[in-house]
Every structure is written in C-alpha cells, then in structure tokens.
Amino acid sequence: MGFLSSSKSFFLGAGFVAGLAGIAGIGCGSRPPVTANEDYSGEMRLRRPDASKVGQGEGVRLSEALKKNLSEETPAGKPEKKREDLLNYLKKSRNSAKTSFYAECEKKFDAAPECAFLKPGWSELFFEDETLVEEGESETALKVSQRGTKTKLPASLRNRHAHVIATIQQNLTKGIVERQEGQVEGDYYRALKRFDSWTPELEELSKRLVRQSCSDPELYVYLGLKAEEYFPNEEMVTRALELYRKSDECESTAGASKYLQLGRFRLGLLSILRNDCKEARPVFQRLARMGVSDYSTRALYWGAYCARSESKKEDFFENFDLLFRTNPLGFHTLSINNGDSVLVENLSSPIDPVVLRRTSQEGHFNLWIRLIEEYDRRGDSGMVRSLLLPARKNPESLLRLEAGVRLYLATFAYRARDMISLFRMLDSVFRTQSEYVVDSTLKLFYPLKHLDRITAHAGRLNPLLIAALIRQESAFQEDARSRVGATGLMQLMPATARLMDRKVTKKDLVRPEVNIRLGIRYFQMLVDRFDGDVELALASYNAGSEVVERWRRRYPTRNRLLFLDLMPYAETRNYVTLIGRNYYWYSKIYGDQVRGPEMSRAGDAEFQGLKSQ
Secondary structure, eight states, X not given: OOOOOTTOOOSOOOBOOGGGTTOOSTTOTTSOOOOOOOOOHHHHHTTOOOGGGGGOSSSOBHHHHHHSXXXXXXXXXXXXXXXXXXXXXXXXXXXXXXXXXXXXXXXXXXXXXXXXXXXXXXHHHTTSOOOOOOTTOOTHHIIIIISOOOOOOOHHHHHHHHHHHHHHHHHHHHTOOOOOTTOOTTHHHHHHHTOSSOOHHHHHHHHHHXXXXXXXXXXXXXXXXXXXXXXXXXXXXXXXXXXXXXXXXXXXXXTTXXXXXXXXXXXXXXXXXXXXXXXXXXHHHHHHHTOSOTTHHHHHHHHXXXXXXXXXHHHHHHHHHHHHHHOTTOHHHHHHTTTOOTTXXXXXXXXXXXXXXXXXXXXXXXXXXXXXXXXXXXXXXXXXXXXXXXXXXXGXXXXXXXXXXXXXXXXXXHHTTOHHHHHHHHHHHHHHOGGGOSHHHHHHHSOOOSHHHHHHHHTTSOHHHHHHHHHHHHTTOTTOBOTTOOBTTTTBOHHHHHHHOTTOOTGGGGSHHHHHHHHHHHHHHHHHHTTTOHHHHHHHHHHXXXXXXXXXXXXXXXXXXHHHHHOSOHHHHHHHHHHHHHHHHHHHHHTXXXXXXXXXXXXXXXXXXXXXX
C-alpha cells in the first residue's frame, strides 16, 4: 500500500540526520569502510542465457495465444457434473465472507483440478486481501518483526489477552522469561511496545539472556529490535548485536524458525554497518543455506558483496549465480552488477516464445487447464479469475509445471485482466528459466497503461517512475482497494487525497484521472521534502515521512542499499526496491517511447541503491 494513515502506530522507527551523512557507519573506529571493490562485470555478462531457444520449434506462439483462445474444440456440452457443481459453488461463495470454497473443495472435490494446489490452512486465508508480493520476500517478515504477528482473537478473549500481555511486561521487568499460559506469537512484541524507554530492567534482562543458556528465540529477536529503537547509541548497537549473536548461536533450539532467520538478517546487516564483513559473510552464508525464505535475495546479495570486498572470487560467484538464478530481474541482482542487468541484451531483437498447452506432469493439471480454456471460450472472465485463484494464492505450486505451460496460463490471465495472476505466473517463469526474459514477456510483465494521463500530470517527475509505482501499488487495477481504505491506481488514502483537493470524494478516487493527478501531486511533495531523493520519497509514500526521518537518524551510512535493507518494515524494504526494479525495466523497455518535447522537463530518476557501493 502507499499512503498509510497518520494515526497508525509503529513499533520501530528512527533514522539519521543529514549532518551524519559523512559517517561511514556506526562504531567504525579505525576500521576502513567496506567497499565492493572487485569488478567482475565481464564475467557476470557470461552468465546471460541463450534467449533465442525459447522462440525455436513448432507450436502455439505467445502472440497468438494472447489474441484469442487457440485451444482445441471440446466435445459439446458442459464439463462433467462434479466440476460443474464445483464451479456453481464457486459462483455462490465468491462474494461471501462467511464460507470458503477451498474448504468445500478439500472436503468434497478432491479430484478437481483446482484442489491440486491446495495446502492445509488455505481455507483460513482465502478471504484476506491480495497484495502483490514479489522478489522472494513475503509478508511473513513484516508480520513477524516490525509490527508483530497479527493474531486475531475473539472479542470475548481480548480483555483476557490484554491481561496476558500486561503479565508478560511485568515478568520481563522482573527478569522472568518463561512463557505464560495463553501467550501467543507476537506477545513479546506487544509487551515490549509498552516500554517507552530502555529501562535498567531491560538492560539487565538483555545481559542475562546473553549470559545464560539458550532461551526463547522470539524474545531474543524482539528485544534486539527494541534496542535498535535507540540507535545510533553505540551501547545499544552492542546490545542488539549481542542478542542477535545469541539467537544465531542457539540454532539447535530455534531450528529453522523465522526468528532465527530474522535475527541472522539483522546481525549480518549491523555487522556490515560496523564495516565488519568478517562477521557478516558467514552469517549470511548460514542464512542463505536455510533455503528460500523472506531474506534469501538479500542474504545472497550481501554474501556476494562481502566476498567481493574480500577478493574471494569463488565465493562471490557462488552467491551471484544463485541470486541471478532465483531473482534475475531484482534490484539486488541489478545492484551487484553495477546497476545493470546481463539480460538487457535480450531486448535487442524481438522473440516470440513457443508456449505449451499441456503439461507432462501427473495429476489433474491438464483437466484444470481445459477448464480454464472452456470458460475463456465462453467469455466468462470472472470464472477464469476464480479458476486462477489457487495460482495467485500459492504461486510456488506453479513450479511443478513446465515454464511453457505457465506462460500459456498467463495468456488467460491477460485476457481476463487478472494482473496479479499474470505477474505471479510470469515471475515464476523468470525465476526458474531466465531465458524467457525477452521483449515480449517483459512487456507483459511491465505493462504501460494510462501513459497520457501520467505524462500530463508528471511535471518534473519521470512518467515511467509513476508507472513503476502504480504497477506496485495496484497492478493497474483502477478499482483496487486495500483493507485500510487506500483506493485506486496509486492507492490513495481518502484523507491524504483531501489534503491535495478538499472537494474530492471516495468515489472520485477510482477515477484514473483524479487518482493519478492527486497521487502524483502528493508524491512530488515527498520528493521535494527529501531534496529530490526518490528512494526516501518512495519509503515515505509507503511508511510515512516521520518514520523515514527516524530511520535516517537511526542508521547512519553512506551505503544506500544497506540503509534500505536496514529499514525495519519488510513491506517498505520490498516496496522501494521493487519499484526501483520496475523503473529500471520500464526505462529499458519504453525509454525511447516516452522521450520527446513533453519530456524535456523531466529527467531520469536516480536510485542510489543501484550504484556500486
């Protein structure tokens, strides 16, 4: 989301003043700043895959499949009754918040293709708002670390739960760390939030936790995050590092928990902030070895960064190859290659990939594909979107299908105007087979809509930057609405919109002309506030200006990408880097298209995080 209400409270926040801009890092002492000083760009270019092969061979072409349904004719009549019953049930339950067709699917229709994607617990998640999450960073990190796990309790239990949190707070003051009856995940966060300062009791508790045998990993991490609130105080930096180190040491008790992952992530970043790659590199190695997680992309990037600074070429390419293979388009992948992509050469000649209409995988996938084809043939876009919903909810399941099949499914999402399904399916293709990153697929992944309206109101801003922002905010869905009320293409909060125009109404915000005009005006205000710094303006658009100012005071560093990754909100970290990624590719795909007399007043947006650090 973009505009968060000003009344929203945050657990962590504080950043650094401009006067500290010359400081290399917290507690750097006589240690020289860490720099990624080896140039491996030539060898990185050799990693570029051969894109021409995706356009070779006979079969249905992507361009053909996008234009119309090219499936083979099916026998006359409706799909078999079991699936027709399921689809009728979908229609009935689609708009009902009281029942989930997934639960019914699991219970009665285990042979239906939709159910091939189901996982336990999905029925509880179905009616949550959909958000566009990419780059291997899920919302789990946001819920775990900075804002607490959002565990919903029945109203009858809220007062009792408040008592549990109060008891935890009292116990922490007394140095008692045993979990309480009724305590749920995130309660340590809620209890620590009640402390308005780093009290002597918290200081003693942190020292005791570091000295004694392993305790609850959740407590280590939340106490470390609490200590970060008081950065750049050197004693608090030391305290946070000690807690994160203890969490790292206690792996045997934490297993592969998200708290262990988060603790390692913060430990590695703070070590780099102290110019200490000697400690950071093995920490990021351990984090990367935990497999795909909320921090995989960043763990690989910083592992490569430290390996390059230490002239460990083999270790650098071990990290880079995995980073490129799992996130070829990403901001961190661009940054490690001096702000450029080895894939950009694939745009020099048009390629029309061959798609696969059927999979060789066992199971009910081909039945599912036929069902999508049938409803696309009928012109029922609503049912196509319903049938694609499992892929939106669990895109990892798509990895069981060949890349060509996923590309074929993307054509149905395109015709049904299901942009989130389209983006997620293409993302899954790119992450497994980067040779599919060609001009035709990238234009699908980065559509350019409302360019005339954007250009008319862009002023000093680059229109492609606004397109990159809109893609991330709403996936170009004009009627998009978040749970907190952010509305339209640029996800404006009504109160924020009224600051720009007192007469605007909520209904006005779904009109592209109004939403784009007011959204650009507000974003320009943020850019001006931060003296043209696009990354800080984007962070403010997502988290709020005051929060970003606190972060600037908290984390003094000249390494912009390090600062962006240190921002405590996972949502904001991903938001800024994803829009930076979007802007890079929009510029490469459409840069010539938007240049002309009307663009003379707007320059290229600068993303400092893409520069060599």
